[in-house]
Amino acid sequence: MxxxxxxxxxxxxxxxxxxxxxxxxxxxxxxxxxxxxxxxxxxxxxxxxxxxxxxxxxxxxxxxxxxxxxxxxxxxxxxxxGLDNPFYTYHLSTVVHSSRRLNVHNVVKVLTFGxxxxxxxxxxxxxxxxxxxxxxxxxxxxxxxxxxxxxxxxxxxxxxxxxxxxxxxxxGNSPFWDWLKEHFFSIDFTLADYLTGIGKKGFIADLMPKLPIYVNLLSPEAQAVxxxxxxxxxxxxxxxxxxxxxxxxYVDIFDxxxxxxxxxxxxxxVRHSRLCRVEIGQPQGGIDAIVANTSFEGFRAVAGEVDVLRDAAVVTIEMAEALQVKQGDLVRLITQ
Missing domain, CATH: 3.40.630.30 (Gcn5-related N-acetyltransferase (GNAT))
Incomplete structure (x- = not known):
C-alpha cells in the first residue's frame, strides 16, 4: 500500500x-x-x-x-x-487579416507572451x-x-x-524550442528547462520575443507540436x-x-468528495476509493477498498493506521 x-x-x-x-x-x-x-x-x-x-x-x-x-x-x-518568480506562458489565439477591396480573408494563429x-x-x-x-x-x-x-x-x-x-x-530535443533556439536563444532545450527549474528565469525576459509570433512563420515541425x-x-x-x-x-513557452x-x-x-466517519473493520464487497484524513500538517491519503454506508466508511485497520485515524474520526473520500 x-x-x-x-x-x-x-x-x-x-x-x-x-x-x-x-x-x-x-x-x-x-x-x-x-x-x-x-x-x-x-x-x-x-x-x-x-x-x-x-x-x-x-x-x-x-x-x-x-x-x-x-x-x-x-x-x-x-x-x-508567479508571486515571487514570474510565470510565463504563450496564449494561442486567432487574428484575421481581411480586405474587402481585394477579396482577401486570411485567418492566422498567433502566440502571445504573457x-x-x-x-x-x-x-x-x-x-x-x-x-x-x-x-x-x-x-x-x-x-x-x-x-x-x-x-x-x-x-x-x-x-x-x-x-x-x-x-x-x-x-530532450523539442521541435518547438529548436525554432526558438535558432532565432532567439542559442542554448539547448535541456539547459533552458534546467535553468527554469532552478529558478533562474531572467534569461526568458531578456531573450524571449516580446511581440506576438505568427504560428505560420514557425517551422512545420514546431507548428505540429x-x-x-x-x-x-x-x-x-x-x-x-x-x-x-x-x-x-495556453501553452508552455519552451515545448x-x-x-x-x-x-x-x-x-x-472536489465536487463529489464526501466526509465520512471511520469504522474500522473488513469491507464486504467494497468499492475502490481514495481516502484522506482531515488534517493538513499531518495530511495522509491512501487508495483501497472501502464500504460506504450513509455517513460512515468501513476501512481496514491497515488503512486506518496509514491515515493515522481511529474509530469515529472524519475522513474525506472519493469513490472510483
Whole structure:
C-alpha cells in the first residue's frame, strides 16, 4: 500500500532519485540537490504555516510504500504561482487579416507572451516510479490533491492549472524550442528547462520575443507540436480531463505543451468528495476509493477498498493506521 504524506528532509535522496528518473522536460524536478533541499524546506514551512489566503506556499508530498518504506513517487501543489518568480506562458489565439477591396480573408494563429496565470494554484511534480505504476497508485498521486483542496479550500485559488509536458525526443530535443533556439536563444532545450527549474528565469525576459509570433512563420515541425503532450504524459492529461480540466489556448513557452485549467469548485473530485466517519473493520464487497484524513500538517491519503454506508466508511485497520485515524474520526473520500 502507498500512503501520501508531506515530504521531509529525510526524503531528499529519494527525491533526487525521482528527479534523475523523471527525464527531460520535467521542470519542477531539476537534478540539483541544493535546489531540491530548498524545495523540501519550503514545503515543511508551508505545511506548518497558518494560512487564510493562498500565497507563495508550496506543498510537496511523497508516496511511501508502507511495507518497504521506499518512496514511490511525488506530487505537489503550488498555492499561488508567479508571486515571487514570474510565470510565463504563450496564449494561442486567432487574428484575421481581411480586405474587402481585394477579396482577401486570411485567418492566422498567433502566440502571445504573457503572465496571465499569476496568482492561480498549480498542480505539479507528479511522478510515479516505474515499479509502482499499477493499480490505483497513479490515481492516488493525482486525486489526493483534490481531497486536500476540498478540505482546505482557503489555502488555494479559485483557478487551478496544470502544465503538461510537451513533445520532445529521448535526448530532450523539442521541435518547438529548436525554432526558438535558432532565432532567439542559442542554448539547448535541456539547459533552458534546467535553468527554469532552478529558478533562474531572467534569461526568458531578456531573450524571449516580446511581440506576438505568427504560428505560420514557425517551422512545420514546431507548428505540429503546439498544444500536444509527451507520450508519457498522456495518462496524466486523461485523468485531468476526466476531472473537468481543459486547455484554453495556453501553452508552455519552451515545448508548447498545453496548460489545462479548471475552477476549483468544478473539479469532479472536489465536487463529489464526501466526509465520512471511520469504522474500522473488513469491507464486504467494497468499492475502490481514495481516502484522506482531515488534517493538513499531518495530511495522509491512501487508495483501497472501502464500504460506504450513509455517513460512515468501513476501512481496514491497515488503512486506518496509514491515515493515522481511529474509530469515529472524519475522513474525506472519493469513490472510483
Amino acid at each position: 502507498l500512503v501520501i504524506r508531506p515530504i521531509t528532509m529525510a526524503d531528499l535522496p529519494a527525491l533526487l532519485a525521482c528527479a534523475e528518473e523523471s527525464g527531460h522536460g520535467f521542470t519542477s524536478l531539476p537534478v540539483n540537490e541544493e535546489i531540491l533541499a530548498g524545495r523540501i524546506a519550503h514545503s515543511e514551512e508551508s505545511f506548518a504555516k497558518s494560512v487564510s489566503t493562498p500565497g507563495t506556499e508550496g506543498y510537496l508530498m511523497v508516496a511511501e510504500d508502507t511495507k518497504t518504506g521506499e518512496v514511490a513517487g511525488t506530487t505537489a501543489i503550488e498555492a499561488a504561482i 503572465n496571465d496565470y499569476t496568482g492561480v494554484s498549480e498542480l505539479c511534480t507528479l511522478f510515479l516510479r516505474s515499479q509502482w505504476r499499477e493499480g490505483l497508485n497513479g490515481r492516488l498521486l493525482s486525486k489526493c490533491r483534490f481531497l486536500m483542496m476540498a478540505q482546505h479550500s482557503a489555502r488555494f485559488d479559485k483557478t487551478v492549472i496544470a502544465e503538461m509536458r510537451g513533445v520532445s525526443d529521448d535526448d 503546439i498544444g500536444h503532450v509527451h507520450e508519457k504524459t498522456r495518462p496524466a492529461l486523461h485523468l485531468l480531463e476526466q476531472e473537468g480540466f481543459t486547455c484554453r489556448g 508548447a505543451g498545453p496548460t489545462v485549467e479548471c475552477d476549483i469548485r468544478n473539479i469532479e473530485s
